[in-house]
Amino acid sequence: MMEIVRIPVLNDNYVWLVHEPASGETMVVDPAVADPVLNAAKERGWTVTQIWNTHWHPDHTGGNEAIKAATGCTVTGPKAEAERIPTLDRLVGEGDVVTLGAVEAKVLDVPAHTAGHIAYHLPGEDVAFVGDTLFAMGCGRLFEGDAAQMYAAMRKFEAMPDETVIYCAHEYTEANGDFALAVEPQNEALVERMDEVRAKRARGEATVPTDIAAEKATNPFMRAGSVEELAKRRAAKDAA
Ligand code: FE
Numbered sequence: 428m429m430e431i432v433r434i435p436v437l438n439d440n441y442v443w444l445v446h447e448p449a450s451g452e453t454m455v456v457d458p459a460v461a462d463p464v465l466n467a468a469k470e471r472g473w474t475v476t477q478i479w480n481t482h483w484h485p486d487h488t489g490g491n492e493a494i495k496a497a498t499g500c501t502v503t504g505p506k507a508e509a510e511r512i513p514t515l516d517r518l519v520g521e522g523d524v525v526t527l528g529a530v531e532a533k534v535l536d537v538p539a540h541t542a543g544h545i546a547y548h549l550p551g552e553d554v555a556f557v558g559d560t561l562f563a564m565g566c567g568r569l570f571e572g573d574a575a576q577m578y579a580a581m582r583k584f585e586a587m588p589d590e591t592v593i594y595c596a597h598e599y600t601e602a603n604g605d606f607a608l609a610v611e612p613q614n615e616a617l618v619e620r621m622d623e624v625r626a627k628r629a630r631g632e633a634t635v636p637t638d639i640a641a642e643k644a645t646n647p648f649m650r651a652g653s654v655e656e657l658a659k660r661r662a663a664k665d666a667a
């Protein structure tokens with residue numbers, strides 16, 4: 428069984444440290460910074476052997492260079508953003524498979540937040556690392572892509588089994604949920620989820636990871652019935 432550790436860094440980023448005990452491999456998803464990651468690994472007696480990046484933004488790649496220098500790890504990331512992530516060793520895109528020990532991850536192209544954004548789906552573990560594309564009750568801003576691409580990305584996530592645990596890169600849940608409630612005030616599942624989210628945040632607890640079942644029931648971007656509806660909701664959220 429893989430072990431997944433949440434490392435909160437910067438204002439609201441989550442870096443995910445993943446250990447696969449059979450092989451002894453340790454991987455980090457989107458290290459914004461290096462020291463908290465190296466320390467979290469060291470505390471557990473682990474050495475980082477791989478970095479997996481989802482997109483080029485500095486709050487996802489800022490620790491690459493120092494972690495690579497300290498550990499000699501291999502860095503995997505989106506081939507469409509290779510020029511913007513100079514530390515990459517392995518360039519991947521849709522259909523490629525990356526491995527952590529015996530655990531396989533399928534790479535999905537989910538451009539929209541950035542032009543080459545990818546996600547890693549580990550079907551054998553019921554886990555996906557989705558960067559800034561899918562958030563709890565939200566989606567990433569459309570910095571380098573459009574609503575049609577985000578709509579297509581949502582269909583890829585929706586096709587994953589309901590129990591798939593979704594590790595996203597930010598604690599945006601409460602603000603996302605406030606917006607979701609404005610869109611769907613009558614959604615019972617959403618009302619209940621937001622009661623839980625507010626209680627957790629009041630106790631200073633994380634609300635991530637989420638899962639596909641919860642997102643299908645409450646995420647206004649996954650629940651948008653058309654590209655136009657998603658575009659309208661994204662524009663309204665950006666203006667909120
Ligand atoms: Fe980003």
Ligand code: ZN
Pocket residue numbers: 484486487559596597
């Ligand atoms: Zn980010």
